[in-house]
Amino acid sequence: MPEYNAPLRDMRFLLTEVFDAPALWQRLPALAERIDADIADAVLEEAAKISRELVAPLNRSGDEQGAQWNNGEVTTPNGFRDAYGIYGEGGWIGLAGNPQYGGMGMPKMLSVQFEEMMYGANASFALYSTLSAGACLAIDAHASEALKATYLPAMYEGRWAGSMCLTEAHAGSDLGLIRTRAEPNTDGSYAITGTKIFITGGEQDLTENIIHLVLAKLPDAPTGSRGISLFLVPKVLVNADQSLGDRNQVHCGSIEHKMGIKASATCVMNFDGAVGWLVGEPNKGLAAMFTMMNYERLSIGIQGIGCAESSYQNAVSYARERLQSRAPGGPQQHDKAADPIIAHPDVRRMLLTMKALTEGGRAFATYLGQHLDIAKFSEVATERARSEGLVALLTPIAKAFFTDTGLESCVHGQQVFGGHGYIREWGQEQLVRDVRISQIYEGTNGIQALDLLGRKVLTNEGTLLNIFAGEIRAFAAQVPQEAFSHRLLEALGQLEALSHYLIKIARTNPYEAGAAAVDYLHIFGYTAYAYMWARMARAATGKEDSFHQAKLATAHFYFDRLLPRIESLISAARVGSACLYVLDAEQF
Numbered sequence: 360m361p362e363y364n365a366p367l368r369d370m371r372f373l374l375t376e377v378f379d380a381p382a383l384w385q386r387l388p389a390l391a392e393r394i395d396a397d398i399a400d401a402v403l404e405e406a407a408k409i410s411r412e413l414v415a416p417l418n419r420s421g422d423e424q425g426a427q428w429n430n431g432e433v434t435t436p437n438g439f440r441d442a443y444g445i446y447g448e449g450g451w452i453g454l455a456g457n458p459q460y461g462g463m464g465m466p467k468m469l470s471v472q473f474e475e476m477m478y479g480a481n482a483s484f485a486l487y488s489t490l491s492a493g494a495c496l497a498i499d500a501h502a503s504e505a506l507k508a509t510y511l512p513a514m515y516e517g518r519w520a521g522s523m524c525l526t527e528a529h530a531g532s533d534l535g536l537i538r539t540r541a542e543p544n545t546d547g548s549y550a551i552t553g554t555k556i557f558i559t560g561g562e563q564d565l566t567e568n569i570i571h572l573v574l575a576k577l578p579d580a581p582t583g584s585r586g587i588s589l590f591l592v593p594k595v596l597v598n599a600d601q602s603l604g605d606r607n608q609v610h611c612g613s614i615e616h617k618m619g620i621k622a623s624a625t626c627v628m629n630f631d632g633a634v635g636w637l638v639g640e641p642n643k644g645l646a647a648m649f650t651m652m653n654y655e656r657l658s659i660g661i662q663g664i665g666c667a668e669s670s671y672q673n674a675v676s677y678a679r680e681r682l683q684s685r686a687p688g689g690p691q692q693h694d695k696a697a698d699p700i701i702a703h704p705d706v707r708r709m710l711l712t713m714k715a716l717t718e719g720g721r722a723f724a725t726y727l728g729q730h731l732d733i734a735k736f737s738e739v740a741t742e743r744a745r746s747e748g749l750v751a752l753l754t755p756i757a758k759a760f761f762t763d764t765g766l767e768s769c770v771h772g773q774q775v776f777g778g779h780g781y782i783r784e785w786g787q788e789q790l791v792r793d794v795r796i797s798q799i800y801e802g803t804n805g806i807q808a809l810d811l812l813g814r815k816v817l818t819n820e821g822t823l824l825n826i827f828a829g830e831i832r833a834f835a836a837q838v839p840q841e842a843f844s845h846r847l848l849e850a851l852g853q854l855e856a857l858s859h860y861l862i863k864i865a866r867t868n869p870y871e872a873g874a875a876a877v878d879y880l881h882i883f884g885y886t887a888y889a890y891m892w893a894r895m896a897r898a899a900t901g902k903e904d905s906f907h908q909a910k911l912a913t914a915h916f917y918f919d920r921l922l923p924r925i926e927s928l929i930s931a932a933r934v935g936s937a938c939l940y941v942l943d944a945e946q947f
Contacts, residue, residue: 361673361786363415365407365476368906369718373472373725374399376898380468383729387736393464402454402465406473409449413442415480421622422483422789426563428614433562433624439484443565447517452488457499460511467728467735474658475721478665482793483622485665487520487560489658494521494572497651501639502591509597510570519568523651524555524592524628532806534574534645535583539630541575541590541637550632551575551592554612557800561626562594562611568603569594571628572651573635574644581642589644590635609633619792652801653750656758657727659801663765664720666794670772671713673786678706678775700775708920709771715917716764719888722895724761727753745826752815752823753887755807760884762797763804769794808876811883817865817872821858828855831890841900843893846918850886850925857882857929864935874936878928885925892917 374380374396381396417438424436435443446452455470456462477485495514498507498521513519530536539553551573555561562569571592580586596604612627639647678701682692686702700706730753733746773780773787780787798804816824831851835844857879865871892914899910 361419361669363411363418363480363669364672365403365410365479366668366721367403367407369721370403370472370725371400372895372898372906372910373722374468377722377894378468378725378729380466380725380729383468383732384466387732388738389464389736390466390732393458394466394469399469402469403472405449406451406476409446409451410476410480413445414477414484417442417484417622418481419783419786419789421481422619422793423783425621426614426624428562428611428624431562431610431612432564433611433614433626434564435624436622439622440565442484443487443517446488447566450515452491452517453495453515455492456495456515457511460499460507461515462495462511467731468725469728471657471661471724471728472721474661475665475668475724478662479669480665481622482662482666483620485662486620486623487563487565488517489655490523490560491517491519491521493651493654493658494523494570496654497572497589497647498570498591498638500650501589501647503636506591506636506638509601510591510593513568513601514570518566519570519593520560520563520566521570521572522558522561522628523648523655524558524561524571524573525648525652526555526557527553528556532802534587535585537574537576537587539573539575541577541588541635542632543577544634547636549575549590549635549637551590551609551630551635552632553630555628555630557615558626558628559623559800561624561628562614563624567595568597571609572638572648573630574648575635577641584645586642587644587648588641589638589647591638592630592633592635596634607633618795619789620796653754656754656801656807657724659797660720660757660759660761661724662797663762663794664717664724666790666797667713667717667720667765667768667772670769670787670790671710671717674713674772674775675701675710677779677785678710706775709775711913711916712921713768713771715892715913715921716768716888718895718913719891719917720761720764722891723753723887724757726891727757748823748826752811752827755802755811755815756880756884756887758801759798759804759807759811759880760887762794763881764884765794766791766798804880805877808880809873812861812876812879813872816858816879817862820862821855824855824858827887834890834894838893838897841893841897843889843896843914843918846922847886847889847893850889850922853925853929854882854886857932860933868936870936870940874934874939875932878932882925882928882932885922885928889918889922 384390421436427434453462454465458464527537541549541551573590573592574587576586598604608631610629612629615625681700682697683700686698691698730746730749737743769790779785835848896914899907
């Protein structure tokens with residue numbers, strides 16, 4: 360049976376040696392009183408234990424049993440409910456939550472690493488808590504004080520869960536087409552009517568209540584996305600004394616039968632005049648919901664990293680033990696009939712690709728967490744604004760590039776196993792199935808690419824890109840003689856040149872951005888990872904132990920074998936859109 364062990368050594372390396380998180384926390388007063396290096400280490404240790412001993416053992420059985428629907432009720436696989444209770448009692452759902460309402464108030468730099476552990480151990484289980492944490496974030500940021508006081512404490516405790524209800528059958532990424540409506544009631548509440556699909560955790564048996572955040576339109580709403588409002592709709596109504604009252608008019612019509620994440624209930628939710636309360640301002644719901652969506656987009660990106668790490672661990676273990684043929688340079692284990700497959704170049708290519716992409720992604724997630732902490736907690740307005748800009752620029756890359764490379768890594772891990780990778784008992788095929796959805800939900804990766812190029816680069820003519828590029832150049836100037844500085848700056852220059860070209864050409868041809876967007880996002884992703892690997896290499900330089908030497912060797916592999924991928928991507932991005940429209944629709 361496959362096992363999962365959190366990569367604590369690498370996580371500590373990033374927090375303390377690469378990004379010096381304890382120093383950042385001490386200069387942010389809101390964090391200085393809550394966390395230091397020792398507390399962070401204790402949190403990671405306990406999280407690793409929870410992921411290994413509580414969550415991971417339910418992964419395969421949860422996949423085989425799946426979530427079950429019967430007459431509107433959803434049952435999670437055996438063991439999930441008890442595990443979720445323990446998980447909630449430990450305060451993990453409120454790890455980064457507002458302490459005013461019972462959250463732990465831990466920094467995002469720490470919570471991104473915790474989320475990776477959960478996804479690596481059991482992606483289906485992790486989704487229930489990450490949706491709740493995201494809902495808490497939106498409620499805390501936009502709801503009234505009364506709503507926050509009523510709902511957040513029980514959600515942080517894990518007694519109540521949260522869900523995000525956006526998608527309708529006819530309205531996927533184009534939320535302006537939603538038909539769910541909200542009619543005002545005389546007591547200040549609203550009657551919510553409509554059907555939502557693809558709702559993760561919309562119904563389950565883990566908690567006594569589920570708090571749905573629902574996008575709907577008021578009777579006098581403007582057309583399109585400008586007319587969307589956000590509502591809080593509990594599964595069970597809450598009395599004034601915080602006790603549970605009557606069941607609200609919201610029910611699960613069915614659950615989806617999916618390729619992967621089978622233990623996660625993906626629900627069709629019917630709202631039949633359900634009582635709800637406005638969150639934020641009327642017709643400003645999309646902006647409020649994006650608080651949760653952006654959290655979930657980073658979280659789903661981290662799903663790609665977690666699944667890839669789990670696949671890598673299994674693949675390395677197998678490659679060290681599986682005997683097949685002799686090493687190209689001659690026998691390595693003379694007392695055995697063959698050598699371990701880790702001796703073969705192609706197996707090493709796959710393992711190093713997995714290692715380089717996964718560790719690069721982990722570094723980038725931690726870097727993004729750093730800027731989320733600065734944007735939230737810094738007392739310097741200019742510093743907050745700069746980090747907010749970087750978060751806006753880099754979030755679509757995190758969601759899409761983490762998951763695209765996460766699938767690549769999981770496929771490599773399956774391939775290392777050969778035929779055994781296709782067999783259920785080894786766990787690799789499940790990881791391929793589970794990670795695949797991460798490229799689709801929370802905004803498909805194509806949509807993320809359009810967001811990056813269209814909204815974050817073309818619209819402001821590269822202003823946010825210039826901030827990121829300036830940081831990279833400042834770093835490279837500090838270490839001009841290091842092996843990777845020149846190649847990092849060369850990749851950055853190519854990214855900037857392509858950006859300027861696309862900014863210019865998109866002014867006259869509306870199809871160019873869409874044609875180049877996915878390639879552009881990958882070019883940006885590989886360049887950002889090059890920055891991460893240069894920073895990790897700098898932190899590892901001069902240290903002779905095995906861990907740091909492996910870091911340096913993997914950095915060399917990344918720059919030699921993976922960063923050159925941008926060359927073909929740049930060529931493709933510059934071709935333009937004309938070749939995409941040679942065929943008429945009926946010729947496909």
